[in-house]
Amino acid sequence: MNRALVVVESTDSAKRLVRNAGEFAAGTGGELVLLATMNDDEYEHTLETMSTIADVEGTSYSSADVTESGRQFVRDIAGAELTDLDVEYEPLCAVVEDGQQARRIVATAAERDCDHVFITGHKRSPTGKAIFGDTAQRVILDFDGPVTVVTD
Template sequence: MNCGLVVVDQTEAHRDLLREAAEHASGADAEIVLLTLMSEERYESDIETLESIGSVENVSYDSSAVLDAAANEASDTAREILPDEIGFKSIAKAIDDDERAHAVLDTATDQGCDHIYVLGRHRSPTGKALFGDVAQQIVLNFDGYVTLSTN
């Protein structure tokens, strides 16, 4: 692995996924790209919140501040989890929910990643992994390794 893309959120399952990617990256001297995906609805809501705060404080915020904040939050998590020798960068994107798989695949390609780490849904009572549509699209369409966790 030269570069791994980890789809992150602020949940313990995503932190565990990042820890797993860190183990692989440290053994391969690879870099990690953290991708935070934000729904368009949340993005618009956060922009409205910033605009209302800005009007009270008499300050203007750029709409990119919302994505920057999400990327910074992912970077803070990475600094807590990743060993110092692992290089990383954080990217945040606002997307429609039906574009999640495409956003992951496009980012992996754009960043030159050869491995993707993503959460699936869960396991059935019989132990069968249930991936969900997004994870399935990533597995079927990525020309590289995909690690799925069902935590």
């Protein structure tokens, strides 16, 4: 493995996945691309919250500050999970439309020349998968390389 994309979330299983990917990368001399995603609703909520804070502080925040807050979230997780490992990582945050998370993950992996993807799968009923789709399944089908999935 030369470079792997790891999807970062706030769940315990996703944090363990970052740690496991970091150990794997350190053992192979690889690098990590750590990607957090937020949907349009999360983006709007964060922007609204930052605007409220800006009003109180007498400052202003831009949409770029929202994605920077996502990158900071990634750096915080990496700091906690990768601190004792010798591994290089790039923190990213992307805003995605509903239902487009898998597409963004695969596209980012291709853009960053990743040869492995680490992702957390969420338990769903077969009906839930059929109606809402499954991001991990879509990544497995669309990514041209190994995909490690850990379920929560």
